[in-house]
Amino acid sequence: MSSDPPQSPTVAKTEVTVEGECPIFAATFAYWDNILGPRVCHIWAPRCEQPLLLSDGEVTFLANHTLNGEILRSTECGAVDVKFFVLAEKGVIIISLIFDGELKGDKNTCALSIILPQTELAFYLPLHMVCVDRLKHIIRKGRIWMQKGYNIISVLSSEIVPIMELLSSMKTHSVPEDIDIKDTILNDDDIGDGYHEDFLHKAVSSHLQTCGCSMVVGSNPDKVNKVVLTLCLFLTPAERKCSRFCKADSTFKYDTGLFVQGLLKDSMGSFVLPFRQVLYSPYPTTHIDVDINTVKQMPPCHEHTHIQRRYMRSELSVLWKVASEEDIAPDTDTGIHTDESFTPDLNVFQDVMHKDTLVKSFIDEVFMLKPGLNLRSTYLAQFLLILHRKALTLLKYIEDETQKGKKPFRSLRSLKTDLDLMVEGDLNIIMALAEKQRAGLHSFVFGKQFYTSVRERDVLMSF
Template sequence: MSTGCPPQSPAVAKTEVVVEGWCPLLAATFAYWDNILGPRVWHIWAPKGQGSMLLSDGEVTFLANHTLNGEILRSAESGAVDVKFFVLAEKGVIIVSLIFDGELKGDKNTCALSIILPQSELDFYLPLHSVCVERLKHTVRKGRIYMQKGYGIIALLTSEIVPIMELLSSMKTHSVPEEVDIKDTLLNDDDIGDSCHEDFLHKAISSHLQTCGCSVVVGSNPDKVNKIVLTLCLFLTPAERKCSRLCRADGTFKYDTGLFVQGLLKDSTGSVVLPYRQVLSSTYPSTHIDVDINTVKQMPPCHEHTYHQRRYMRAELSALWKTTSEDEISPDHLINIQESFTPDLNIFQDVMHKDSLVKSFIDEVFLLKPGLNLRSVYLSHFLLLLHRKALTLLRYIEDETQKGKKPFRSLRNMKTDLDLTIEGDLNIIMAMAEKLRPGLHSFVFGKPFFTSVQERDILMNF
């Protein structure tokens, strides 16, 4: 029997995952539609040793029926992955399912990869929904190739489901609270020089805003790392703070794709390894902040980040398709097969553009007395100013392009009219507008890819 086929026995294979701490995930399941038996669960992943309710095999089968019933006549484009969200109050669970077509036993089958949580964890999970789904989607893309070639898919799914269990467990204990007290941040210090250099704080906040509020803070002192994390989270929305994580003082977390701000402790060698693929897979580019040596580096802007991300993912899938056996499947081997793609591993660069918006904010906020909530009010006004500038920029582009009907060719005029002639200011407002209207960078700078230097040379001609 091929390793890509499910077992003939009705017994369901189960993998128990040891997760440190309490995991809010009840189980993850992989099921498919059998033309004779109907919905059939192939594999179950369950956290080991958690104190919450456990699902019996019968309950798992019942949940599989809900995820696959009605999908037998599914009409979707080839390769499409549908995301379904179920709330079953009678069972007290929520189910998130990715429905896709895969080849089993030489036939095309409808499959479902699902994660199951208690209904009581709905508020906790919802902010992290897009993070989990985007990570699972690319795993499904690779899984379809595995199934087409007859490779065993369970090991591949395990490689992503286990990290998601660990992510949810870590977010349960170390997520940033929805409301951050300014007293716990650097903005409450009487003398900023006691905590860090003012120029370092300015550069960190500026780059953080230029990369759509996504940052990785590393260091060897957990208190110092967490203080920077909380400071940066002041510039996020409450929902984005729920997708941010503090570092753990008694150990180290791994880098997790999709979080807005996360703190990581250095290992015994004084370094933090950021996996290239996971960093590139994030929706937005990130800022890298080292609190030990006061350095700030950032990834390229959104349109370049998206270009590199899609190019890498296509190369990974293309290389996987070219493999002739499971022995050839490894990240290094896959990249070597794709000769036309050479990844640039040095994706974090120095912050090139200074700004006036954050500089003025830093200079003025420390003129206010700490502890009187004045700085919190001033921060709210600053964020409102950025939001209004982003909305104004969007309306300006809509008017100039007749709501996208023609290309945008007046960047110089826009910078002058909106008082964004300083490159750093433009990058900050563009990043905030990108979150309001995804794809804005690619629309403004053109669909073809240009490097930043080429963009400036070309756009200055208009």
């Protein structure tokens, strides 16, 4: 690093205690001052076993770098620009979210940034969208706090600290990119360790129907992690890097945005499900309890997105209506704060309603092959390839029927017949895989209007 530049006046600093190794230099909140230019307002620095050393002056210099050239920024109101800097000469990468906000009565250009060493680039990239999506929403809340003249730092800290904890946990407990099928349930001859065929079938089927997002809950960490590994077999290598094992001492909490994560129950055998974090996940989630072998899932993508957006708007509306900073805690994770027009359904997980033939046939046939050989791995790869091609075929079918979205889609019955997806579970699996390739597919096919699960089934029966 070069000699330290002069530090911005009165830079406040928060030290965040993080277990293990934290792959972050610091996080900063800066804004453009018309007199002083780029000015750092707050620094969050991790305090861990092996801290990454970076002086406050260097952090200030790097944070200033993100605001240079933003003075003429012209975007629509409320926009958040995400910028990714790789400064090889400094050996760092900077993820910066640029937005407009009011400070001391004036409109300012602000930047919320995370600074990491360049050596962590490969580790961070798969988790980029997870962090960005969470930071974007906390910025929405922060802009309201700024508009009302309150302290935005407390709001930003409510997400900066969990993200530091998330990256630290992923550094030590993330699922490897390559998984040996010998370490999973698919290597057992008798489904083993208390698992029965119906449970495994239902878990994998629901996992695929919810776009590969699942939480595995239990009291035995070995049993939980074995199911985590098994479900990760059905994910891409990049998605596995966004999945996490459970930790034996049960310190990990549910994190929004991960694909598969293992979570341990407390000493009383209970687990508190964080409603807000689950609802804010980009995709629906499957809940698997390995102690009692139950599988439940959230509603399909279009319904999940509808409820999520209503909850977000309601949460922001409550923040806007508060009369003083003391009336409501900025960290809404501790409770459900919504306006009177929206009453969320806390029972977001439902029984798996739709059976399938795709996963059922795979489970039946894969255990006919000898364990301990590469045959089961090859058969799994072939099964995933078939699912992927069916999803691509479905997308192409819808494109042709709608002239690439110019017309509404009105031939669901024909699609199910032509693509051999008459069983609802099969259709849900292929639709979920296609959704990850074309976001919004569910809303386009089923209509933008919100349908409850019962109404949706009624609509499907009418085709």
